[in-house]
Amino acid sequence: MSAVATPRVRGRGWLLASCLVWVGVLLLVPLVGIVITALKPGIHVVTETLRAPDVIHALELTAVITVISVVVTALFGVVVAWVLVRQRFWGRSLMNATVDLPFALSPVTVGLAALVLFGPGGWLAPFFEARGIQIIFALPSMVLVTIFICVPFTIREVVPVLEEIGLDEEDASRTLGASVWQTFFRVTLPNIRWALAYGVALTTARAIGEIGAVLIVSGLLQGKTETATLFIFRAYEERQIPAAYVVALLLAAVSVTLLVVIEFLRHRQERERTRT
Amino acid sequence: MSTPIVVEGLTKRFGSFEAVTDVTFTAPAGAITALLGPSGSGKSTVLRMIAGLEEPTAGRIVMGDEELTVKSVQERRVGFVFQHYALFRHMTVADNVGFGLRVRKEDRAAREARVRELLELVHLEPFADRYPEQLSGGQRQRVALARALAPAPKVLLLDEPFGALDAKVRQDLRRWLDELHRELGVTSLLVTHDQEEALELANQIVVMHEGRIEQVGTPGEIYDQPATPFVAGFVGAANVLHGEVVGGHVHLGSIRIPGAAHLDEGAAAAAFVRPHDVHVASGDGDVAAVIQRVASLGWLSRVSLKLPGGETLVALVPNDELNGVGEGDTIQIDLRNPKAFLAPESATERADVSARTGT
Amino acid sequence: MSSAAQALGGRSRPWSSQRTTARLRHLALRGAAVVYLGLLVALPVIAVVTKGFGDGLGTFRDAMATPAAWAAVRLTLWTSTVAAGLNAVMGTLLAWVLVRYRFPGRRLLSTVVDLPLAIPTLVTGVMILALYGPNSIFGRFLDDLGIRVLFTPIAIVIALCTVTLPLVVRNVQPVLQELDTAEEEAAATLGAGPRTTFRRVVFPAIRSAVVAGTLLTFSRCLGEIGSVILVAGNIPRKTLTAPVFIFQLTSQFKPAEAAAVATLLFAISFVLVLVTSRLIARNEAST
Secondary structure, rough: OOOOOOOOOOOHHHHHHHHHHHHHHHHHHHHHHHHHHHHHHHHHHHHHHOOOOOHHHHHHHHHHHHHHHHHHHHHHHHHHHHHHOOOOOOOOHHHHHHHHHHHHOHHHHHHHHHHHHHHOOOHHHHHHHOOOOOOOOOOHHHHHHHHHHHHHHHHHHHHHHHHHOOOHHHHHHHOOOOOOOHHHHHHHHHHHHHHHHHHHHHHHHHHHHHHHHHHHHHOOOOOOOOOOOHHHHHHHHHOHHHHHHHHHHHHHHHHHHHHHHHHHHHHHHHHHOOOO | OOOOOEEEEEEEEEEEEEEEEEEEEEOOOOOOOOOOEOOOHHHHHHHHHOOOOOOOOEEEEOOOOOOOOOOOHHHHHHEEEEEOOOOOOOHHHHHHHHHHHHHOOOOHHHHHHHHHHHHHOOOHHHHHOHHHOOOEEEEEEHHHHHHHOOOOOOEEEEEOOOOOHHHHHHHHHHHHHHHHHHHOOOEEEEEEEEEEHHHHOEEEEEEOOOOOEEEOOHHHHHHHHOOOOOHHOOOOOOEEEEEEEEOOOOEOEEEEEEEOOOOOOOOEEEEEHHHEEEEOOOOOOOOOEEEEEEEEEOEEEEEEEOOOOOOOEEEEHHHHHHHHOOOOOOOEEEEOOEEEEOOOOOOHHHHHHHHHHOO | HHHHEEEEHHOOHHHHHHHHHHHHHHHHHHHHHHHHHHHHHHHHHHHHHHHHHHHHOOHHHHHHHHHHHHHHHHHHHHHHHHHHHHHHHHHHHHHHHHHHHHOOOOHHHHHOOOOOHOHHHHHHHHHHHEEEEEEEHHHHHHHOOOOOOOOOOHHHHHHHHHOHHHHHHHHHHHHHHHOOOHHHHHHHHHHOOOOHHHHHHHHHHHHHHHHHHHHHHHHHHEEEEOOOOHOOOOOOOOOHHHHHHHHHHHHHHOHHHHHHHHHHHHHHHHHHHHHHHHHHHHHHHHH
């Protein structure tokens, strides 16, 4: 258990203060700054911006991409986690390493990869062009890069839980007559639900905030392939500063809400781990 | 109601390692059969194969007149109790117990009645809505037992069920399992490394070692008539004396130990004598020994003795037989009921036996 | 005998088909995992690396030939090092404070530390603009002092420190939590002061977590674009980082050159990851 620092340790106050200053200057003050800056021109600017069709479209697009990414990475994430923990096969450590690859790449590299694969003259371009399916500079590529970037989150949260829980409960379930599917839904899934939820929350935050890769693959088509973050980028570049700040503030507000959810889930997950 | 289990030629290989070799025995209907052996003897593997949690490499399993070998775990309808309980941590005690019934789509009222019945049986009725983490180890194992019994299995398999519990709790649960079994009469197969537990609970004991069966018999047979050196050394304490077979006796220095008539003349042999079979002789005995240490255990004492040839013996002697002799004294002792076997072949086997008997 | 045969033909399937179904299911799951990771993760990486070296080392050399390219890589490397170093220290301190101290607002602090995990990096950039820009009190204050933050490497370092703030903390925190304070108490009874105790008892125990967190931070900084692109000014050879440079190259339809620089960054990260995992493995083996 953690000990409380004794009063005679005089450095304690300084330590705490320096940490608070670090966090304050880097995070809290800028956060306050953006609230003030966004609201300074007046509330009517805020409502006007949020009603603009461009902005609404951008928010919708971000929502669509996020939902698809979350669903895909959650589903396949559980499958991959299961295969990694419960199966033994040649290439398992390779698969394990592959899961972590997205963390080693810059988002621009991911966008670039999509360009190489689907862009003009790309490897897979002929296949899709022939069928009239637009991948690059359209929604599909934006979804794909976001999924790539979000792959590790659910897997890395679920794997340790699956490992720790072990096979006993699942074995017991089978001896009691439950089929493989029944065992999964009644025994395994409840055991990983908080870890999975936490991974989903992280994925959501990451997907909403994606900028580097979509900068490259979206083609920056205003009103068509512009996500919320891309809108902020363009608005700033075009000197529509107030609009940029308003949408930025909106995303910040969403993130803070998400943060509260994430903290709650993390707390829940911690409690799960210490159960029994 | 209850059926016997017959296991024939069961073998299990993991890669190149053979964990279980050609195991054949019958667990009689309505009785408790213990699979007894040290860790690594393959006993848990045998149990898991009977449950269907492991696939045998060879052999068959028959329950009553049903061929189990081809059936899936779910179809076998065996009750299984795990060493670490394996309770579903996200379900209440009641939901845990009712799981097997829920899964077989039993009617809700019937299910709830049965759950209540079983919780009463294990004396855990007030805990029905608690979660496993709120229960003690002993309580959890009782829930696990109730859960296994709920679907009325014909066979109950227990894998070191008390291994994770404190000594006192273990004793209590052992007694309680005995009573439960008398009441229910389900064919039970109990895996344990605790020979006291096996001797106390089982109607039949299957002693296993390194994947093979050493002996099958009643507790009395196993204890009094061990068939192999391993059984003699593993079940009950034993002193081991190594010597040579001459004229039906094991010769060790000036000591002549009878009971080796079945062994070849001249062969190296090991004689096993239980500590309580070492008696203080009135007058001349089999051999003279020097007392090294006397530890009083209440009404009897554990006496460490040294023989003329340097071998050590441990004897359990009632205090009134000791008559005031103490450390350093020489006494005459008789060695009763010796069991002689051919000395274990390999050095590791010898070391194995010595380690377990403390000689 | 006959009832056994009945049982065989009746409800249960033969053993072999039982096994086959289970095996098929196993393989199907594994196949799904392989296809998912193979198409969505492995393929893109292979694409970039191949493009970067597609025409041999020539492409790579050409891409890196411009002084802007090397300057960008250098800038990225040193700003990432500074940010990683700062966060190594502050992150460890934060972890210590969060685990060992009790004070009002501790839970809040812990939550705020995680903010960069939730907030879009671009928004972080906008926040920095708001704070240090000419329109804010703080910005004007610094201007008066003659300190320029925006569009200088300082802004880059600030951005990097902000977005990677939680990484070292979250790596070190669980390890600190698990530590048995008995060792520190023993050191105290033997006369060691708090700093000595930290140096000799605590730090060795958390060292690998700190290193892993720092390398993770560094790796993340190498590829950071969202927070940097608005605040750096992107002046070639001055404040143009490698990721922004890659973006510019793709906008100029020079994917091969972009891929070359991207592969270089990836190679550095990759080596780091290898080193980290070996370090962690070695550390775990020796304890």
